[in-house]
Amino acid sequence: MTATMKRLARTFSLVGVVVLFAATPVGAVGETIGTCMFEKIENADLAALKGPANKDALLSFEADLEKCFEAPNPILPEWDEVIWGGAAFAILFAFMWWKGFPAVSRAMQARSDRIAADLGAAEQAKNQANAVLADHQEQLGGAKAQAAQIIEEARAQADLVAADITARANEEVAQMRAKAAADLEAARMQAVSDLRGTVADIAVGAAERVIKSNLDADTQRALVDAYIDEVASTNA
Amino acid sequence: MPDQRVGAYAEALLAVASVQEQSSRITDELFRIGEALRNNEGLLTALGNNRLPIANRQGVVEDLLGDKASEVTTALVSMVVATGIGGHLPDILDAMAELAAQQRNRVLAKVRSAIELTEDQKTRLADAIKSSTGTDVEIRVIVDESILGGLVTEIGDDVIDGSVRFRQAQLRETFA
Numbered sequence: 232m233t234a235t236m237k238r239l240a241r242t243f244s245l246v247g248v249v250v251l252f253a254a255t256p257v258g259a260v261g262e263t264i265g266t267c268m269f270e271k272i273e274n275a276d277l278a279a280l281k282g283p284a285n286k287d288a289l290l291s292f293e294a295d296l297e298k299c300f301e302a303p304n305p306i307l308p309e310w311d312e313v314i315w316g317g318a319a320f321a322i323l324f325a326f327m328w329w330k331g332f333p334a335v336s337r338a339m340q341a342r343s344d345r346i347a348a349d350l351g352a353a354e355q356a357k358n359q360a361n362a363v364l365a366d367h368q369e370q371l372g373g374a375k376a377q378a379a380q381i382i383e384e385a386r387a388q389a390d391l392v393a394a395d396i397t398a399r400a401n402e403e404v405a406q407m408r409a410k411a412a413a414d415l416e417a418a419r420m421q422a423v424s425d426l427r428g429t430v431a432d433i434a435v436g437a438a439e440r441v442i443k444s445n446l447d448a449d450t451q452r453a454l455v456d457a458y459i460d461e462v463a464s465t466n467a
Numbered sequence: 468m469p470d471q472r473v474g475a476y477a478e479a480l481l482a483v484a485s486v487q488e489q490s491s492r493i494t495d496e497l498f499r500i501g502e503a504l505r506n507n508e509g510l511l512t513a514l515g516n517n518r519l520p521i522a523n524r525q526g527v528v529e530d531l532l533g534d535k536a537s538e539v540t541t542a543l544v545s546m547v548v549a550t551g552i553g554g555h556l557p558d559i560l561d562a563m564a565e566l567a568a569q570q571r572n573r574v575l576a577k578v579r580s581a582i583e584l585t586e587d588q589k590t591r592l593a594d595a596i597k598s599s600t601g602t603d604v605e606i607r608v609i610v611d612e613s614i615l616g617g618l619v620t621e622i623g624d625d626v627i628d629g630s631v632r633f634r635q636a637q638l639r640e641t642f643a
Contacts, residue, residue: 431642435635439615442631446616451582458618458629459588463595 267299473555477562480543481570484563487539494567495607496540500532501560502577502609515554524548568605576604579611579619579630596620 271292280289308316446454484493504511510531514524525545532541547556568575576596578584584592589606596604604622611619614630 427642431639434642435639438638439635442615442635446581446631448582451616452588454617454629454631455580455582455584455588459592459595461629462592462599462620462627465599 264299268296271296271299472552473558473562474566476547476552476555476559477566480547480559481563481566483543484539485567489537489539493537493540493543494564496536497543497560498564498607499609500536500540500544501557501564504560505557511554511556514548514556515552517551521549524553564605564607571605573603573605574622576606577609577621578606579609579614579621581610581612581614581616581631583610584608592618592620596622 275292275295279285280292480497481494484490484497487493504514510527513519513527516524525548528545528548529541532544544556547553547559552559565575576593578589578592584606589608593604593606596602600622602622614632615635616631617629617634618627619630619633620627
């Protein structure tokens with residue numbers, strides 16, 4: 232029996248006791264003095280009370296009648312009421328034991344089961360939440376580590392890029408210097424070549440003018456003869 | 468123009484020229500006309516333009532040659548122009564000169580000179596070339612004043628340049 236059912240049993244027992252004792256004064260209150268005396272007179276053998284020989288019986292009867300003037304006991308009920316009240320209580324208690332307690336027990340059991348299930352679900356949810364929290368914390372930790380790694384890699388990459396840019400810039404500067412030097416040298420060579428060409432043009436032009444002025448018929452013939460002699464002497 | 472057709476015209480011209488009294492002069496004139504046309508693209512185009520009337524093209528030939536060439540030479544060139552292949556005259560006349568040399572077991576030697584060569588000079592030059600190369604050549608002279616002086620001889624793909632212009636070029640390279 233569960234603690235709840237024990238509490239219910241104790242509650243019903245207390246109610247029964249209160250009903251038992253509370254019912255007694257109520258029953259007594261309902262019996263009037265006249266009724267009491269009527270019942271005693273009706274139940275008494277009045278013939279046996281007559282005469283001096285029955286003086287003691289008469290005194291006893293009078294004392295009995297005088298009891299009708301006494302107030303009922305506020306605590307102890309009459310026995311018949313105790314019996315009826317006890318029987319009613321027993322019946323009620325038995326009925327409650329037979330029908331009420333199982334229903335209440337089932338309801339309580341269902342409620343207990345539901346609460347237990349809820350507690351289990353809550354525990355499971357709590358466990359899941361803890362697991363999720365742990366997972367999130369782990370992921371957060373991993374993310375932090377990954378972020379730190381990415382930052383470190385980015386910093387290293389930035390350092391490499393900076394070094395590469397610096398190297399390229401230095402290389403480009405060196406190439407530009409070399410190209411500038413080469414261009415300067417080429418320009419100088421071109422200037423020298425142009426100057427030579429100009430000098431050659433001037434010299435050859437002067438020579439051509441001299442040659443043309445001297446290329447008379449005799450000179451032409453001499454040139455032809457010289458050519459023929461040169462060809463003839465080629466195989467010599 | 469196919470080489471076969473050029474050769475056929477060259478043979479025909481040479482055959483006609485060879486039966487003339489002054490065959491050597493005619494073939495020499497034809498050769499010089501061919502070289503002159505080779506260096507005058509505008510005139511060559513006009514002579515080869517078949518959209519022009521034949522009479523006009525022949526008139527150009529007669530105006531150009533006139534009294535500068537023999538009648539046979541003028542007639543032969545005019546005939547070629549009339550057939551519509553005037554644009555190929557240089558090749559035809561060059562082939563004719565080579566063919567004429569071959570018929571005499573010689574190789575054509577084109578000689579550029581600033582002045583006309585005498586027969587003696589031609590003979591001595593042919594002898595010099597033979598002694599130099601071992602080949603009998605037939606000298607065809609092209610008067611070209613642009614070489615200033617001296618001679619330039621072409622035998623096939625070989626060139627012997629003894630011109631003043633070539634010497635000037637060498638001098639210019641030396642200075643440069």
